[in-house]
Amino acid sequence: MFSRAWGFVSHDMAIDLGTANTLVYVPGRGIVLDEPSVVAVTTRRDGEREVIAVGHEAKTMLGRTPSKIETIQPLRDGVIADFNAAEEMIKHFIRRVSRRGMFTGPRIMICVPASATPVERRAVHEAGLSAGARRVYLIEEPVAAAIGAGLPISEARGSMIVDIGGGTTDIAVLSMGSVLYSRSVRSAGNAFDEAIVNYVRFKYNLLIGATSAETIKKESGCAVAKSNGERVPIHIKGRDLQRGFPSEITLEPHDIAEALTLPIQQIVGGIRHALADVPPELTADVCDSGIWLTGGGALLERLDVRLTHETGVKFRIAEDPLRCVVRGTGKALEQLDTMAGFLIKP
Secondary structure, eight states: OHHHHHHHHOOOEEEEEOSSEEEEEETTTEEEEEEESOEEEEEOTTSOEEEEEETHHHHTTTTOOOTTEEEEOOEETTEESOHHHHHHHHHHHHHHHSOTTOOSOOEEEEEEOTTOOHHHHHHHHHHHHHTTOSEEEEEEHHHHHHHHTTOOTTSSSOEEEEEEOSSOEEEEEEETTEEEEEEEESOSHHHHHHHHHHHHHHHHOEEOOHHHHHHHHHHHOBSSOOSSSOSOOEEEEEEETTTOSEEEEEEOHHHHHHHTHHHHHHHHHHHHHHHHHSOHHHHHHHHHHOEEEESGGGGSBTHHHHHHHHHSSOEEEOSSGGGHHHHHHHHHHHTHHHHGGGEEOO
């Protein structure tokens, strides 16, 4: 009852500032925003950049804008690549989410990759303050994902989570309310898209864009090629690199699984390093309970099967993996007193 009332009078918010998408959680209201992390700007005559679109509207402009309009993805590999664009994007989302009549800036909790450097963390912290927050807290993405997935991170038992986002795959082992191991692998959803683009280019001599590759991944992507005919071929269009004309090819299910081999192997390498670096007791706990998959990459069909085969450890997909991180960030914001040990300093 109290939390509901607190959520009504407060516009504090938790932000999953992702490479591909930004999600916002408001205590008492839940997830209130899910938009692509894209900003469209135009340059005025005085040389200043002016934001003309953010989120879904800006994403529809990717690859389709005239020279005077630039579409920017402010984050790369989970960290800020364009500070001004990131600041404007956060400011825009804060305005959209905040209730009218609120005159003080909100408290904001933002998640960052486990491998983010102190400089990169400070950039996120400063972007939040510059966007109008009165206070900014930071939490590591795998920790937020574990909280959102409901793992028993406060028990004397090791829990391992692999969060596959847009720019990074974050791996963490937690026990007794502490992060015992964390690392990031810069291979995730965007790397899947890039691998599909490269595969189609070199095998079929066809040039497709990242947006088309993302569609292929979502509609027909599979980590393991099926032999039972459940997956149907997908027809894609692009530019023939030899003739320069539009062309169309057919991708079979095994093509996509083959295309994704390298980025998946990079994730497997990070998981193997983690299992080798943690104490044997924790490894035993992880083998008993399995490894939990979260993030948008966990939605790739049969990825859990392939990772289980590659590592010998059972993988489990968390409920609603795409929103685990923002839900966990929101819970940490709601329970600041008990979650203080999980927060990181910028």
